[in-house]
Amino acid sequence: MNDIALTVQQTARPTGFPTPEHFRFAESPVPEPTPGTALVENLYWSVDPYHREMMDGDFELDSPLEGRTLGRVIDSRDPALPEGEIVFHRRGWRTHSVVGPEETRRLPHFDGVPLSAHLSVLGGTGLTAYVGLTRIARLREGDDLFVSGAAGGVGTATARFARLLGAGRLVGSAGTAAKAAYLKEHVGYDETFDYHSGPVADLLTKAAPDGIDVFVDNVGGDHLGAAIGALRERGRVVRVGTISQYNTPVAPPVPFNHADVVEKSLRIEGFLVRDYTDVQEELYEFAVPQLRSGRLTPDETVVDGFERIVDAFLSMLRGGNTGKMIVRAAA
Ligand code: NAP
DSSP: OSSSEEEEEEEOOOOOOOGGGGGEEEEEOOOOTTOOOEEEEEEEEOOOHHHHHHHTTTTOBBBBOOOOOOEEEESSSSTTTOOOOOEEEOOSSSSSEEEEEEEEOOOOTTOOOOOOGGGTTTTTHHHHHHHHIIIOOOOOOOOEEESTTTTBBHHHHHHHHHHHTOOOOEEEEESSHHHHHIIIIIIIEEEEGGGGGGHHHHHHHHTTOOOEEEEESOOOOOOHHHHHHHHEEEEEEOOOOOOOTTTTTSOOOOOOOHHHHTTTEEEEEEEOOGHHHHHHHHHHHHHHHHHHHHHHOOEEEEEEEGGHHHHHHHHTTTOOOOOOEEEEEOO
């Protein structure tokens, strides 16, 4: 085992897009578990848009950052965390973590399913997509969907799950023409567009001339205004995230026709996936057989090497990923 541990720390609060200068890698001896804890060697890290929000205040400066991580117990002083066990925990952004059983989840092993799926379709990303469709949109068979941020982790999982749940037409928007084409070819979208190629409302009208029943919104801003215009009667907006604003110090207000919300009896509902952990088992029951049969594929961009975690995070904020952005420990 390597006897040096690395942690990532935030050194300053950014205005707008963060840069590598807002972070430092700090070396220390590998920590020792104390009674009631275990030492975990981390294997996979999730870098997420909400980390950008946390950089504005919730991440303590000059301290190891936190994030969702999978690792293997390598030294244990608690019988609930046996050595060799693969666990999920939130003390990420570091090569080694000392954790207690109350802050870890032992991960079920599913034959034929890659471990990284526990951070993508079977993890918080997949749970967000699944809850958005089943609990917030209350998807009905044949519903036509529009998904913003369609090429990201939540966006790709939303389309794949929606298809399996019997949705109708799937329209998605993404940041490049290449991503838009990929989504149609590989992810199951019927129509897609690059949101940089014109006003979103015009692009959406062209992509979904007959309207939509559900809008799953990962982006906010213009996308939200456009989708409210395109929704049919009793349409639903699932507010998942607002990534178009995370790097914008003062976001402009979103113009939309407020009367539409009344006249079309629309429902606009946001949610936080952390309030739906009770749906995790249902997600396994739904998704694992589909993964095993090949009807469901995890969409992931995997970056190798913990030393590239900051680059992976910054790249994800600028659209460098297709599917869930994941960092993997060097073999
Ligand atoms: P992701 O979509 O995999 O990655 C972020 C993507 O955002 C990038 O790939 C980029 O793709 C897009 N993006 C960046 N700037 C943008 C802009 N100005 N306008 C439009 N798109 C932009 O990340 P994710 O983890 O799946 O998260 C997606 C959204 O869900 C985020 O808003 C996140 O905060 C939210 N979320 C919410 C919950 C919850 O509990 N409510 C849970 C998980 C995630 P392009 O190349 O297409 O621009």
